[in-house]
Amino acid sequence: MHAPSLSHRHAPAIGAGAPDRKxxxxxxxxxxxxxxxxxxxxxxxxxxxxxxxxxxxxxxxxxxxxxxxxxxxxxxxxxxxxxxxxxxxxxxxxxxxxxxxxxxxxxxxxxxxxxxxxxxxxxxxxxxxxxxxxIANNWLDLAAPRADKTVYCAEDESVIGSDHERYTVSDKHxxxxxxxxxxxxxxxxxxxxxxxxxxxxxxxxxxxxxxxxxxxxxxxxxxxxxxxxxxxxxxxxxxxxxxxxxxxxxxxxxxxxxxxxxxxxxxxxxxxxxxxxxxxxxxxxxxxxxxxxxxxxxxxxxxxxxxxxxxxxxxxxxxxxxxxxxxxxxxxxxxxxxxxxxxxxxxxxxxxxxxxxxxxxxxxxxxxxxxxxxxxxxxxxxxxxAMPRDARVSDNISAEDMGKAIGAALKLKGPVLYNSEGNIFVDPALLPRQRALVLAEAKKRFQALPQVAAALTRAEIEKTALATTPPETWTLAERVRASYDAKRSGDIVLLLKPRVVPIPKPGPGYVATHGSxxxxxxxxxxxxxxxxxxxxxxxxxxxxxxxxxxxxxxIGLPMPGVDGRCLDLDGGPGSTCPAE
CATH class of the missing domain: 3.40.720.10 (Alkaline Phosphatase, subunit A)
Known part of the structure; x- marks a missing residue:
């Protein structure tokens, strides 16, 4: 599930700014x-x-x-x-x-x-x-040396003293x-x-x-x-x-x-x-x-x-x-x-x-x-x-709560699961066998929830080839694969069903979102x-x-090897794209 994305990076407190020095x-x-x-x-x-x-x-x-x-x-x-x-x-x-x-x-x-x-x-x-x-606005680096494990897409988290609230803007990612x-x-x-x-x-x-x-x-x-x-x-x-x-x-x-x-x-x-x-x-x-x-x-x-x-x-x-x-x-x-x-x-x-x-x-x-x-x-x-079935996500779709339930069932200590914007991470401190059990149980439980469309594991995503067909035809796995990075994405990627808004309780300033x-x-x-x-x-x-x-x-600049293709902007028999 994508967490509400209107964080401080969407709407921090805004001041009038410093007085003009000139x-x-x-x-x-x-x-x-x-x-x-x-x-x-x-x-x-x-x-x-x-x-x-x-x-x-x-x-x-x-x-x-x-x-x-x-x-x-x-x-x-x-x-x-x-x-x-x-x-x-x-x-x-x-x-x-x-x-x-x-x-x-x-x-x-x-x-x-x-x-x-x-x-x-x-x-x-x-x-x-x-x-x-x-792969997202934010992701988790559970091995990061700083206490705050959340990484913002445009920050340099290696800066001493920085955290998710006080970050140094960077292009490094x-x-x-x-x-x-x-x-x-x-x-x-x-x-x-x-x-x-x-x-x-x-x-x-x-x-x-x-x-x-x-x-x-x-x-x-x-x-x-x-x-x-x-x-x-x-x-x-x-x-x-x-x-x-x-x-x-x-x-x-x-x-x-x-x-x-x-x-x-x-x-x-x-x-x-x-x-x-x-x-x-x-x-x-x-x-x-x-x-x-x-x-x-x-x-x-x-x-x-x-x-x-x-x-x-x-x-x-x-x-x-x-x-x-x-x-x-x-x-x-x-x-x-x-x-x-x-x-x-x-x-x-x-x-x-x-x-x-x-x-x-x-x-x-x-x-x-x-x-x-x-x-x-x-x-x-x-x-x-005319859309009476549109709904907000239920409070029970929570990686934290799910992790507690799985931990209790498997007699494991700790949070077991971590979440960042639909990327679910299994606790890396667990033993390999424990991690496998948690992963299987989490997929089964998430997939059984009525508002969840898919809970795709890392293995399922990695075996999915990058799509080459028109984008409207892509499967959910192909859509996830297009925004998957092995070092940054979760062990499970959670997707809600259509028209389920991932904001359980709206408040002034945050009523709607995207991310699906x-x-x-x-x-x-x-x-x-x-x-x-x-x-x-x-x-x-x-x-x-x-x-x-x-x-x-x-401008005659070659761009070989990219995922996109040149769109011919000449509506006649000519072409603005290089000859293939």
């Missing part, structure tokens, strides 16, 4: 302030009707023949294919432009561990988590290079930039060798220790603190969001479904789960593009942007309420502003937009909307856009591991 910075606030001021009106823009987008006509080929000068990779955290399908007819700005390009509405994070860190590790590497080594790293290896002049709302998104898309890598740490945009902040970061941090200090009035509700404006009563005496993102002046707590958070991330990306003059050199540069607010909204308020409708309408505006800023540079840029995973709404709302092997968590959109590219839509399935080799092909 008074002049506040006087020349970045475009974030102007964008946030206009954010309340952003959803209304979606009612104005489509705006014509100037696209250079194609003379012969249906795709540009020259390499782009800048690659822009955008990940929208928890942006499922279902959300994309639900709202695509309402988009009028950023998403609307991308919809004129090449559209794959059925992209797959094909593995079972549909979490933020594994998903982001696939987008720009071309490899599935079984090869990236990023990512086993493969990213597209940016490969570009720099081919041409050292290439600049690689990665910015995101979450550290793990920035790290997994940026990789090991970056010029600038920044994430929001709860108070400001931060980076690795000792890395000096460029002026763009200083300006955006000052501007973001100003946005938080000013607060946010309630966003207006566009016509297409009205049907979502309905309260849902939750266990515990609170409601969801009618929030409009109002924030009191100085209240930083709700900032992260709001459209203003994405506005800050994209503002930083915009200013780094301008200040560094990305795409204006002889080489091709790359910038990765991780928009995290959709995930925070989905976890804290669900995916089908008014809050998500307003979030996506606002994000459409924010991405549109970002693309307009890129246009203003005159750079020939290529965009891809996708997501790290999908998501599932709160069962309480599903039960009102089912398609509502696996399917995400993949959109490519470039000026001069003739658009088309391909409804058949592709994978997020196909993104990196597809982008690499447009």
């Amino acid at each position: 008074g002049a910075a506040v006087k020349r606030l970045s475009s974030l302030v102007a964008l946030a001021v206009g954010l309340a009106a952003a959803p209304l823009l979606a009612q104005e009707g489509p705006r014509p987008i100037e696209v250079a006509p194609s003379a012969v080929a249906t795709a540009p023949q020259n390499p782009p000068k800048l690659i822009v990779a955008i990940s929208v955290d928890q942006f499922s294919a279902d959300l994309f399908a639900e709202y695509r007819n309402h988009f009028r700005e950023g998403f609307a432009r991308l919809l004129t390009g090449v559209v794959f509405p059925s992209g797959y994070q094909s593995h079972a561990a549909t979490e933020t860190c594994p998903g982001h590790s696939t987008i720009l590497t071309g490899y599935r988590p079984t090869h990236t080594g990023i 990512l086993k493969v290079p990213t597209l940016g790293e490969r570009m720099r290896a081919a041409n050292p002049a290439t600049r690689v930039v990665s910015v995101a709302g979450k550290d793990r998104a920035a790290v997994m898309m940026g990789g090991h060798n970056v010029d600038e890598l920044w994430w929001w740490d709860g108070k400001a945009f931060a980076s690795y220790a000792g890395r000096p902040a460029p002026e763009a970061v200083t300006r955006v941090n000052a501007a973001t603190n100003e946005v938080i200090a000013r607060g946010q009035p309630a966003l207006p509700v566009p016509d297409f969001c009205v049907a979502h404006d309905r309260a849902v009563d939750m266990p515990g005496g609170f409601t969801i479904g009618r929030g409009r993102f109002e924030r009191a002046p100085g209240d930083a707590r709700p900032f992260r789960a709001s459209p203003a958070f994405d506005a800050a991330v994209f503002d930083l990306a915009t200013q780094l593009v301008r200040d560094m003059k990305l795409g204006q050199g002889a080489q091709t540069d790359i910038i990765d942007v991780g928009a995290s607010a959709t995930d925070y909204v989905g976890h804290s308020l669900g995916t089908e309420g008014l809050e998500m409708c307003l979030q996506l309408a606002s994000l459409d505006h924010t991405i549109g502003q970002f693309l307009n800023a890129l246009d203003a540079t005159g750079v020939d840029y290529e965009v891809v937009l996708t997501a790290d995973h999908g998501g599932h709404d709160a069962p309480e709302r599903h039960q009102q909307r 092997p089912w398609d509502y968590d696996r399917r995400v959109p993949i959109l490519f856009w470039r000026r001069g590219l003739t658009g088309f839509e391909q409804p058949l399935s592709v994978e997020t591991v196909d993104i990196a080799p597809t982008l690499a092909a447009t």
